[in-house]
Amino acid sequence: MPEFLILLLPIAAASGWWAAKRSVRKEREKLRNAEIDPAYFRGLNYLVNEQPDKAIDVFVRMLEVNSETVEMHLALGSLFRRRGETDRAIRIHQNLIARPTLSSEQRSQALMELGLDYMNAGLLDRAEALFSELIDNNALINTSLGNLKIIYQHEKDWQKALDVTRRLEEIGEEDQSGDRSHFLCELADIALQEGRDEDAKNYLKEAGETAPEAMRPLLTQATLSLQQQDYTTALRLYQRVAETHPAFIGEFVNQMAECHRATGQEQAWLEWLKALYQRRRSLYVMLAIADEIEHSEDGDEAIRFLNDELAANPSLLGVQxxxxxxxxxxGSGKTTFLETLDALVQSMTDTQSAYQCHRCGFTTRTLHWQCPGCRTWGTMLPTSENNGRYSE
Ligand SMILES: [Zn+2]
Structure with a gap:
């Protein structure tokens, strides 16, 4: 190596050191610029630890400093909605949508959030308009359709609920034929109330084809036949329901008795009940047998039957x-004690629930096709008001 090159070595080393130092300084500067406000992490930490109150305080303070953070606005709006401060959530999301700099994805997300705010506030028309806009824009279609389905059910607009449910299935959501069958039955009920029996029949037929295992279309058809005094058809339908959904027999056992009496088939009815009772110790079948014995034979025999059965399967309704x-x-006039007892038992049975949702546990005294608690269809089942000894 020539000598002068050796002389240059320290200079090269020094310039290399200087360049490296400069590059490190630049990187540090970049990092400093990109540094996220520590308050952001503090807020997130509160969220993770399920302390939304503290998280909101932190984010609100940050919002004044850094109002350009779209994601944070979305998170904050959602938090306000969850806290029930819907007005504030709406303001945040409306402000967000007004920004021209939003990407189409961010705008869709903000529209969705605003739609949810409106739903929470009961402004269903506005929510419906936003979800429809999202669907028209091909954005967040599944969630928007799902929300529209909730809105239309709330508004009892069953035809629209039916349409959006069909669309949900078309775009790959799970089968919802059970819900669709209920919507058709709701349409049938409205048609019946308005005296459009033919329309009702068509809806019920479609409801039955939509969910062949469903009880409701059969039961409504049976009720319609009974109202029209077509006892044979009504009975055939009730018997089908009794076979497929025996736990619900309390809902229609009296109607079955009416059909049998109207057609003079009391003996066949009693035999049918007894055969069913052999297979299934149902409280309502037991009561129907007692009624039938009382009607066709005599009161003493009916009381003996009830006494024996209640000894094995005690129940309040049976005692009553x-x-x-x-x-x-x-007879009347000399039975004060029994009347007092009857009133006492009545007050006890008044507070008993006959149905319970197997999904959320909500209890009711009468059968609701849609659970009033979780708004799910077809989840109410007869409760065991006799400690499970009956197979209801
Ligand atoms: Zn429920």
């Missing part, structure tokens, strides 16, 4: 029926 049979036998 027993008291009333005794009251009937003894």
């Amino acid at each position: 029926r027993l008291i009333r049979m005794r009251l009937t036998q003894q």
Whole structure:
């Protein structure tokens, strides 16, 4: 190596050191510029630890400093909505949408959030318009359709609920034929109330084809036939429901009795009930048998039957029926004790729930096709009001 080159080595080393130092300084500067406000992490930390109150305080303070952070606005709006401060959530999301710099994805997200705010505030028309706009823009279609389905059910607009449910299935959502069958039954109920029996029949037929295992279309058809005094058809339909959904027999056992009596088939009815009772110790079948014995034979025999059955399967409704049979036998005027007992048992049965949602546990005294608690269709099942000894 020539000598002068050796002399240059320290200079090269120094310039290399200087260049490296400069590059490190630049990197540090870049990092400093990109540094995220520590408050942001503090806020996130509160969120992770499920302390939304503190998180909101932090984010609100940050918002004044850094109002350009779209994601944070979205998160904040959502937090306000969850806290029930819908007005504030709406303001945040409306401001966000007004920004021209939003990407189409961010705008869709903000529209979705605003739609949810409106739903929360009960402004369903506005929410519907936003979700429809999203669908028209091919954005967040599944969620928008799902929200529209909730809105239309709330508004009892069953035809629209039916349409959006069909669209949800078309775009790959899970089968919702059970819900669709209920919407058709709702349309049938409205048609019946308005005296459009033919329309009702068509809706019920479609409801039955939509969900062949469903109880409701059969039961409504049976009720319609009974109203039209077509006892044979009504009975055939009730028997089908009894076979497919025996736990619900309490809903229609009296109607079945009416059909049998109207057609003079009391004996066949009693035999049918007894055969069913052999297979299934149902409280309502037991009561129907007691009623039938009382009607066709005599009160003593009915009371004996009830006494025996209640000893094996005690139930409040059974005791009440027993008291009333005794009251009937003894006539009026001399039965103060039994009347007091009857009133007492009545007050106890008044507070009993007959149905419970197997999804959320909500209990009701009458059968609701849609659970009033979780708004799911077809989840109410008869409760065991006798400690499970009956197979209801
Ligand atoms: Zn429920």
